[in-house]
Amino acid sequence: xxxxxxxxxxxxxxxxxxxxxxxxxxxxxxxxxxxxxxxxxxxxxxxxxxxxxxxxxxxxxxxxxxxxxxxxxxxxxxxxxxxxxxxxxxxxxxxxxxxxxxxxxxxxxxxxxxxxxxxxxxxxxxxxxxxxxxxxxxxxxxxxxxxxxxxxxxxxxxxxxxxxxxxxxxxxxxxxxxxxxxxxxxxxxxxxxxxxxxxxxxxxxxxxxxxxxxxxxxxxxxxxxxxxxxxxxxxxxxxxxxxxxx
Amino acid sequence: xxxxxxxxxxxxxxxxxxxxxxxxxxxxxxxxxxxxxxxxxxxxxxxxxxxxxxxxxxxxxxxxxxxxxxxxxxxxxxxxxxxxxxxxxxxxxxxxxxxxxxxxxxxxxxxxxxxxxxxxxxxxxxxxxxxxxxxxxxxxxxxxxxxxxxxxxxxxxxxxxxxxxxxxxxxxxxxxxxxxxxxxxxxxxxxxxxxxxxxxxxxxxxxxxxxxxxxxxxxxxxxxxxxxxxxxxxxxxxxxxxxxxxxxxxxxxxxxxxxxxxxxxxxxxxxxxxxxxxxxxxxxxxxxxxxxxxxxxxxxxxxxxxxxxxx
Numbered sequence: 001x002x003x004x005x006x007x008x009x010x011x012x013x014x015x016x017x018x019x020x021x022x023x024x025x026x027x028x029x030x031x032x033x034x035x036x037x038x039x040x041x042x043x044x045x046x047x048x049x050x051x052x053x054x055x056x057x058x059x060x061x062x063x064x065x066x067x068x069x070x071x072x073x074x075x076x077x078x079x080x081x082x083x084x085x086x087x088x089x090x091x092x093x094x095x096x097x098x099x100x101x102x103x104x105x106x107x108x109x110x111x112x113x114x115x116x117x118x119x120x121x122x123x124x125x126x127x128x129x130x131x132x133x134x135x136x137x138x139x140x141x142x143x144x145x146x147x148x149x150x151x152x153x154x155x156x157x158x159x160x161x162x163x164x165x166x167x168x169x170x171x172x173x174x175x176x177x178x179x180x181x182x183x184x185x186x187x188x189x190x191x192x193x194x195x196x197x198x199x200x201x202x203x204x205x206x207x208x209x210x211x212x213x214x215x216x217x218x219x220x221x222x223x224x225x226x227x228x229x230x231x232x233x234x235x236x237x238x239x240x241x242x243x244x245x246x
Numbered sequence: 247x248x249x250x251x252x253x254x255x256x257x258x259x260x261x262x263x264x265x266x267x268x269x270x271x272x273x274x275x276x277x278x279x280x281x282x283x284x285x286x287x288x289x290x291x292x293x294x295x296x297x298x299x300x301x302x303x304x305x306x307x308x309x310x311x312x313x314x315x316x317x318x319x320x321x322x323x324x325x326x327x328x329x330x331x332x333x334x335x336x337x338x339x340x341x342x343x344x345x346x347x348x349x350x351x352x353x354x355x356x357x358x359x360x361x362x363x364x365x366x367x368x369x370x371x372x373x374x375x376x377x378x379x380x381x382x383x384x385x386x387x388x389x390x391x392x393x394x395x396x397x398x399x400x401x402x403x404x405x406x407x408x409x410x411x412x413x414x415x416x417x418x419x420x421x422x423x424x425x426x427x428x429x430x431x432x433x434x435x436x437x438x439x440x441x442x443x444x445x446x447x448x449x450x451x452x453x454x455x456x457x458x459x460x461x462x463x464x465x466x467x468x469x470x471x472x473x474x475x476x477x478x479x480x481x482x483x484x485x486x487x488x489x490x491x492x493x494x495x496x497x498x499x500x501x502x503x504x505x506x507x508x509x510x511x512x513x514x515x516x517x518x519x520x521x522x523x524x525x526x527x528x529x530x531x532x533x534x535x536x537x538x539x540x541x542x543x544x545x546x547x548x549x550x551x552x553x554x555x556x557x
């Protein structure tokens with residue numbers, strides 16, 4: 001069963017989508033929200049698997065809402081018109097439905113989602129699924145918006161978080177956009193078995209380290225898969241060695 | 247030598263060389279060059295023509311009358327004087343030729359510019375008029391689909407309203423102005439549809455003076471402004487707002503006012519199109535006599551105001 005929330009400022013549009021979803025018994029609509037703030041509330045309290053998200057909403061757009069979430073559920077965007085904003089995405093990074101929604105397109109979008117769902121389940125072992133809810137899993141995705149460009153990024157793909165004032169710069173692929181989160185807040189939520197605080201300014205993904213070299217004062221220098229060189233402070237080096245020897 | 251023969255030689259040589267010169271000018275396209283490029287070329291050309299003319303005349307004269315070479319003046323002096331003399335009529339002749347073509351050319355250019363401007367205006371008016379927000383159309387269709395089950399009677403009227411709007415947006419391409427009443431009916435249909443979508447979040451008030459109903463106004467102009475009021479005003483308010491439409495008249499102007507809840511967003515250029523096109527259309531249709539301005543009042547309302555001169 002997929003638990004879904006519909007977020008759209010128009011009551012009739014929500015009703016219409018609910019009616020279309022009646023054809024899909026595997027989708028359970030557990031809540032509705034009429035704007036971005038209500039949406040955030042519902043997502044935080046209900047932790048849905050999927051949201052149907054209208055882009056144009058009063059107050060905050062659907063994109064703005066997503067950037068405020070710690071982790072993004074699967075998202076199917078709904079919009080009345082082929083929005084230029086959607087072109088900011090990599091082609092296969094998301095699915096969107098044009099209103100009025102064609103039932104066959106809806107079926108396609110949900111089908112695609114099932115495939116991904118199954119793949120994720122296979123890769124996640126049982127104790128990982130039971131893991132503490134407030135902790136972010138490496139298969140969780142975050143929504144990142146940098147100017148005109150947007151991404152859904154799996155945490156596993158992020159090799160480095162770098163502190164830049166109140167922001168964190170995240171490194172994945174060839175991109176390094178900023179997100180409005182402090183490194184300390186991130187550290188609390190990230191799985192410490194995968195994400196390691198190398199020093200005051202950096203958190204690295206242990207699975208994406210290319211090389212480890214000794215450095216001054218008994219510290220270490222890590223080279224990441226993207227070529228970034230990160231120094232591990234002396235204090236953290238002890239911890240790092242402990243973790244690696246386990 | 248007989249004076250008449252000399253004159254005949256002079257005329258024939260002049261016609262021959264200047265005709266040759268004309269061919270060169272046309273082949274090389276000097277007339278279509280900018281003035282600062284064509285003048286030096288013409289000056290050099292004139293010099294060459296004068297010299298050539300002299301050479302031609304001297305050789306013809308000495309061939310006709312071999313004895314002429316023996317008279318008073320030296321050859322070089324004669325040649326020089328003849329060249330200067332040639333210049334006296336070839337220079338004005340070329341100048342007349344050049345200016346005649348220059349004036350004709352600029353006249354033709356002016357005509358072309360005017361034609362092009364007229365075309366651009368026509369196209370501009372067409373695109374402005376047919377501009378209906380696709381967001382609106384598809385959102386309306388989506389609402390109507392939901393209404394078919396919930397309130398079939400309302401769904402039926404909604405389809406009529408949408409048809410009216412689409413029809414008028416297509417028809418207006420042919421007209422410069424329409425009666426205000428006709429435009430108002432479109433706006434009422436439009437707002438009725440938006441009310442289906444926004445429900446309680448949209449309140450509408452009309453303050454329409456009876457005597458303005460038969461005033462001619464540019465089609466789809468009020469509609470565009472009301473669409474803006476929804477798009478940039480109401481749809482951005484979480485708790486919605488009000489749209490007020492006022493139409494009244496004084497002895498000089500038909501005054502239209504659209505007020506909506508919201509703030510005037512000066513930062514972005516999103517609403518540029520509607521406002522710029524409204525200004526352009528008024529300028530094209532009424533010259534400087536019509537007036538349009540938009541401003542924020544009391545920090546929570548935006549007021550757009552149109553003054554259309556009475557005809």
